Amino acid sequence: SQNRIIARGKEVGVVASGMTFQYAMEEFKEASILKLGLSYPFPDDLIREFAHNYQELIVIEELDNFLEEHIRSLGIKTKGRDFFPGIGELNPDKVAQGHDRIENSSVLLVEKKVDKEATLLPARPPVFCAGCPSRGLFYALSQIDCVVSGDIGCYSLGVFPPYERLDTILCMGAGITVAQGMDKAGFRDKPLIGIVGDSTFFHAGMTGLLEISYNKGISTIVIVDNRATAMTGLQDHPGTGRTLMKKRTHTAYPEDFAR
């Protein structure tokens, strides 16, 4: 099963998923951990069984308290969002501070986890893979005085050095619709270029392209089509020719929608 229990202490149980599992392992060394590798559908029986064994159940999750709300709906008392912030990413410091607050009921925000030597390590921001064709695209765009709107995918990396060639990044599909929005708002100072990947195009970009066609937009849209959902794990999409269950199906081509 993707869900497993790391049995350690007998008093405190911690439910965590994804990155927060690592934080829980590091910070709650005396606690047992229920690691949810497949959090939905909720493994209710496993959660009940786990909670039953501990006096205190702590839930650590980023952003919305999705797991905690569900666990509480099972009638189980938890400590979670009141102690760990729901805005931004968690990190070892924030989890340690939440742990302090649970144990001491204090609101002291003591930075204590970041190893001083770690701050001396060179930063390694995400970059395009070596040989990625997007490198050439963003280099070319960096030579043009234009406004480039992007959205979510590998091509978001164009915002970082050395290219720094995305002016906007918003939700999926916004590479197209922001360009169209600026066009319709009357922006004429520079050419408008929208970037979208194939997976994002099929997910949320097609309607934006239709809108440009329908309302006679003048922006230029570039679809970076690598036939893959590259950034998030190679999930299939309508352009890969396979269903999500890996069965053969029709292959959609972005250019067919653009004609």
Ligand code: SF4
């Ligand atoms: S995974 Fe993303 S960054 Fe790497 S080669 Fe593919 S599109 Fe480029």
